[in-house]
Amino acid sequence: MTTHALLVDPVARAVPSDDEIRARAVQLLATILERDPATVQQAHSLRADLGMDSLSALEFLSSLSHEFNIDLEVEETYGLTTLNEVVALVTQRVRGSR
Amino acid sequence: MNVAADAPTDGEVMGLLIEETRRFLAREVDPAAIEASGRIPDRVVAAAASAGLFALTIPESHGGLGLPLRSAGTIVAELARVDRSVATMVGLHAGLGTRSLVVHGSEARRARWLPALAEGERVGAFGATEAGEGSDLQAIRTIARPEGSGLRIDGEKSYVTNGGFAGLYTLLVRTPGLGGERSFSMVCVPRETPGLSVGPEEDKLGIRASSTVTVRLDDVYVPSDHLLGAPGAGMDLAHEALGWGRVVMATGCTGTARYALDATLAHVTARRQFHRPIGDFDAARLQVSTMAATLFAMESLADRAASAAEAGGDLTGLSAAAKVFCSEGAFAICDAALQLHGAMGFLEQTGVARALRDCRITRIFEGANDVLLVHLGAGLLVARARPETPTSGHPAFDEFDHRLARLVAENRAEFGVRGTQRQLLTSRLARAEVCALAARASLDRAATEPESAELAAFAVEQLTREGHRQLDALRFIQEDERAAAALSKRAYSPWASGRSA
Numbered sequence: 001m002t003t004h005a006l007l008v009d010p011v012a013r014a015v016p017s018d019d020e021i022r023a024r025a026v027q028l029l030a031t032i033l034e035r036d037p038a039t040v041q042q043a044h045s046l047r048a049d050l051g052m053d054s055l056s057a058l059e060f061l062s063s064l065s066h067e068f069n070i071d072l073e074v075e076e077t078y079g080l081t082t083l084n085e086v087v088a089l090v091t092q093r094v095r096g097s098r
Numbered sequence: 099m100n101v102a103a104d105a106p107t108d109g110e111v112m113g114l115l116i117e118e119t120r121r122f123l124a125r126e127v128d129p130a131a132i133e134a135s136g137r138i139p140d141r142v143v144a145a146a147a148s149a150g151l152f153a154l155t156i157p158e159s160h161g162g163l164g165l166p167l168r169s170a171g172t173i174v175a176e177l178a179r180v181d182r183s184v185a186t187m188v189g190l191h192a193g194l195g196t197r198s199l200v201v202h203g204s205e206a207r208r209a210r211w212l213p214a215l216a217e218g219e220r221v222g223a224f225g226a227t228e229a230g231e232g233s234d235l236q237a238i239r240t241i242a243r244p245e246g247s248g249l250r251i252d253g254e255k256s257y258v259t260n261g262g263f264a265g266l267y268t269l270l271v272r273t274p275g276l277g278g279e280r281s282f283s284m285v286c287v288p289r290e291t292p293g294l295s296v297g298p299e300e301d302k303l304g305i306r307a308s309s310t311v312t313v314r315l316d317d318v319y320v321p322s323d324h325l326l327g328a329p330g331a332g333m334d335l336a337h338e339a340l341g342w343g344r345v346v347m348a349t350g351c352t353g354t355a356r357y358a359l360d361a362t363l364a365h366v367t368a369r370r371q372f373h374r375p376i377g378d379f380d381a382a383r384l385q386v387s388t389m390a391a392t393l394f395a396m397e398s399l400a401d402r403a404a405s406a407a408e409a410g411g412d413l414t415g416l417s418a419a420a421k422v423f424c425s426e427g428a429f430a431i432c433d434a435a436l437q438l439h440g441a442m443g444f445l446e447q448t449g450v451a452r453a454l455r456d457c458r459i460t461r462i463f464e465g466a467n468d469v470l471l472v473h474l475g476a477g478l479l480v481a482r483a484r485p486e487t488p489t490s491g492h493p494a495f496d497e498f499d500h501r502l503a504r505l506v507a508e509n510r511a512e513f514g515v516r517g518t519q520r521q522l523l524t525s526r527l528a529r530a531e532v533c534a535l536a537a538r539a540s541l542d543r544a545a546t547e548p549e550s551a552e553l554a555a556f557a558v559e560q561l562t563r564e565g566h567r568q569l570d571a572l573r574f575i576q577e578d579e580r581a582a583a584a585l586s587k588r589a590y591s592p593w594a595s596g597r598s599a
């Protein structure tokens with residue numbers, strides 16, 4: 001049964017808090033960009049401030065989708081420009097609302 | 099329109115230039131001797147300059163010929179038929195070496211440098227790669243810090259083509275002081291700038307006479323107008339220049355392949371075994387036909403990419419596809435040529451061995467093909483819409499093209515953004531896309547070139563088959579991913595190769 005894993009896996013069941021989502025997103029981003037997480041700000045633009053190109057942005061979104069076990073559709077990632085917007089999308093998806 | 103009677107048409111200019119190029123090659127270029135000497139003699143560089151070969155893409159307003167990329171590519175292909183080192187020198191200069199200055203340089207700098215570049219007084223070079231950072235350009239370390247009214251640059255660029263004798267280096271550098279910690283910019287550094295030094299020539303498998311050196315920048319200071327484009331726009335400029343450069347390289351590959359095919363046609367009709375020309379055997383005929391069809395498709399795709407470059411717009415996907423297809427095609431054609439030449443091909447005197455060596459690098463530089471393919475595939479998966487192309491009227495091709503579009507859509511729906519990180523998915527889709535683009539370009543060319551109809555039909559047939567093969571292989575992705583993960587885990591462990599831990 002597919003629900004079996006959910007029942008026994010506490011990690012998958014625990015719903016992270018907003019702060020936790022934000023912190024984990026920053027950590028992932030910092031790893032991809034090889035920089036100190038303390039220097040990453042929520043309001044940072046992925047492109048202008050963080051120097052990400054479309055490929056590193058895809059890598060980031062994809063690792064978020066793994067990390068939080070959520071599906072991110074291609075269409076809903078269009079137009080994301082800041083870390084804030086990315087975190088908002090991920091939070092929304094983790095909470096199960098669209 | 100009232101054109102002055104003595105103004106030559108573009109076609110006439112090209113006709114003259116091709117003649118001039120052939121004269122230059124016949125008089126000055128002995129590829130075996132140049133290769134053996136390990137460098138392009140000064141006399142050859144000077145003769146190339148006199149023939150106008152450094153002026154191809156420099157605007158007429160600045161002393162150049164102002165040729166469209168297509169025409170410049172034709173000349174580079176002509177050079178590559180004879181000597182790939184010379185073709186690389188000219189192609190790099192016309193592409194990466196000068197493109198960003200032409201498009202983004204300040205007027206004062208363009209006026210200062212472009213005429214000298216057109217004359218070949220200064221040859222252009224481009225430096226993005228560093229010893230530790232090749233495919234991952236975002237990780238480069240060479241840094242330029244604002245200081246006074248200029249920039250102070252420190253770092254080292256590796257494998258700089260033309261670097262040994264270049265007069266102007268266009269470099270991708272980090273500029274954290276100009277718009278964000280991770281900002282990059284492109285900057286020109288003239289050869290004579292204090293602190294710029296070049297290392298010894300690298301010893302290489304092929305294009306052995308092409309200059310490849312490390313360029314060091316120690317405390318180099320340049321005025322701020324040496325920056326190209328907007329501060330912080332360096333990565334965009336680099337990608338734009340690479341798009342342009344890859345088209346030049348793709349056309350160069352068609353020249354090498356043309357040489358190998360011509361040599362093979364001469365050989366298989368002259369060489370007899372078992373009482374007949376080896377070209378009369380079915381297996382040899384198929385090989386030669388495949389070579390010719392591949393070359394036809396290469397030329398068609400390179401030409402399409404060059405026209406698209408001229409038209410402006412985003413060239414990323416098409417230039418990568420042309421570069422991958424033409425570099426692999428040229429290598430395959432040279433390899434088949436060598437095989438059909440038998441021992442003669444393996445020996446140096448036919449020149450086929452040199453062509454094979456020389457074109458190997460094109461699968462690596464200006465973006466390793468493996469990396470370009472995974473990026474191309476990721477691009478397909480996230481594209482807002484696949485560009486609408488009308489049906490071609492070729493039923494087998496249209497069926498394949500629809501299948502490809504359908505599978506892109508299905509995988510996108512199934513995997514979302516995660517799909518972009520699955521390299522077996524992205525690279526197989528990309529290979530199918532490359533086949534589709536090459537087949538489409540071949541069909542369109544055949545429509546205007548009736549004499550090529552048969553060759554085009556064979557090319558499209560082969561490409562469609564190969565494209566389907568790539569799409570069929572999508573079914574095995576999970577299996578292959580799992581096997582590769584398991585086997586590589588073993589293979590990378592110390593015991594696998596008999597080393598002790």
Ligand SMILES: Cc1cc2nc3c(=O)[nH]c(=O)nc-3n(C[C@H](O)[C@H](O)[C@H](O)COP(=O)(O)OP(=O)(O)OC[C@H]3O[C@@H](n4cnc5c(N)ncnc54)[C@H](O)[C@@H]3O)c2cc1C
Binds near residue numbers: 232233257468
């Ligand atoms: C003769 C010569 C001339 C050159 N001229 C220039 C020049 O003028 N200017 C310049 O800037 N550079 C130049 N280069 C550098 C060239 O562009 C780089 O070698 C090329 O971009 C690949 O980088 P790399 O060698 O560091 O390979 P790496 O980045 O170390 O990659 C090695 C291999 O690893 C695999 N790989 C790497 N990343 C990935 C990935 N993400 N996914 C899957 N597979 C991957 C690929 O198979 C790749 O071929 C030149 C190189 C040579 C040999």
